[in-house]
Amino acid sequence: MKKNLPLIVAFASGLLILIAGFIPHKPFGMLEETLTNWFMIISSFAILLGQISLIQANVTRVAHRSPNWQYYLAGLISFAGMVVFGLLWGMEKTPGILGHGEGISQNLGSKPFDYIFDYIYMPLSATMFSLLAFYIASAAYRAFIIRNFESNLLMITAVIVMLGRTSFATWITSWIPDSWGILQLPRLTDFIMQYPNTAAQRAILISAALGVVGSSLRIILGIERSYLGGGK
Numbered sequence: 001m002k003k004n005l006p007l008i009v010a011f012a013s014g015l016l017i018l019i020a021g022f023i024p025h026k027p028f029g030m031l032e033e034t035l036t037n038w039f040m041i042i043s044s045f046a047i048l049l050g051q052i053s054l055i056q057a058n059v060t061r062v063a064h065r066s067p068n069w070q071y072y073l074a075g076l077i078s079f080a081g082m083v084v085f086g087l088l089w090g091m092e093k094t095p096g097i098l099g100h101g102e103g104i105s106q107n108l109g110s111k112p113f114d115y116i117f118d119y120i121y122m123p124l125s126a127t128m129f130s131l132l133a134f135y136i137a138s139a140a141y142r143a144f145i146i147r148n149f150e151s152n153l154l155m156i157t158a159v160i161v162m163l164g165r166t167s168f169a170t171w172i173t174s175w176i177p178d179s180w181g182i183l184q185l186p187r188l189t190d191f192i193m194q195y196p197n198t199a200a201q202r203a204i205l206i207s208a209a210l211g212v213v214g215s216s217l218r219i220i221l222g223i224e225r226s227y228l229g230g231g232k
Contacts, residue, residue: 007222014220055079085112157192164189 013035020032058072066072089104090096091113101111108115140158145151163169169185176184182191218224 003225003228006228007225010227011220011222014216018220051079082113082116085116089113091117157196160185161189161192164192 016028016031017035020028024032055076058076060066061072062069062076086096088096088098089101089111090099091111105111110118143151143154164185169189173184173186181187215224219227
C-alpha cells in the first residue's frame with residue numbers, strides 16, 4: 001500500500017492536469033489551480049529541505065577538516081549572513097524584523113541584503129561565467145578539429161558567424177554588390193542565425209518536449225517509479 005498510494009496519487013494528479021489542459025472549465029480548471037498551489041507549497045518545503053541538507057554537508061566537512069574546508073566555511077558564513085540581513089532589514093521594498101533600516105540604507109545606498117547581492121554576488125557570478133568562456137573556447141577548439149564533413153561544416157559556419165559579428169567583416173566584404181548582398185558576411189551571419197540556427201533550435205525544443213511527454217506518461221502510468229526510491 002505504501003507504494004500503491006503514491007502511484008494512485010501520481011496517476012490521478014497527472015490525469016487531471018492533462019484533462020485540464022484540454023478542458024479549462026469547471027471543475028478541471030479549479031482542480032488544476034489547486035494542484036498547482038499544492039505544488040508550490042511542496043516546492044517551498046523542498047527548498048527548505050535542500051537548505052538543511054546544504055548546511056549539514058558543509059558543517060560535516062568543516063568539522064572533519066576535509067580538503068578545502070575553508071571554502072565550505074565561507075559558504076556557511078555567507079549563507080548565514082544573507083539570511084540574517086534578509087530577516088532583519090528585508091530586501092527591496094519588503095521590510096524586515098527591524099523595518100527597512102533607513103539609516104543603514106542611507107550609508108550603503110541600499111539595504112544590506114541588496115547591497116551584498118548587487119556588489120558581491122553579481123560580480124562573483126560574472127567572474128565565474130567569464131572563466132567558463134575559456135572552457136567553452138577549449139571545447140570549441142576540440143569540436144572544430146577537421147575530421148569529416150560535419151566537422152568541416154561546423155568549423156566554416158562558426159568562422160562565418162564569429163567574423164560576421166565584427167566590424168572587420170563589413171570591411172572585407174563591402175566590395176560585394178547589393179545584388180549579391182547575401183555573400184556579405186554580416187548578412188550571411190544574419191541568415192545563418194535566423195534560418196538554420198532557428199530551425200535547429202526548434203528541432204531540439206520539439207525533441208525535448210517529446211521527451212518530457214514520454215517521461216510524464218511513464219510516471220502517470222506507473223512505469224517510472226524512481227521517485228519512490230528506485231524500487232518497482
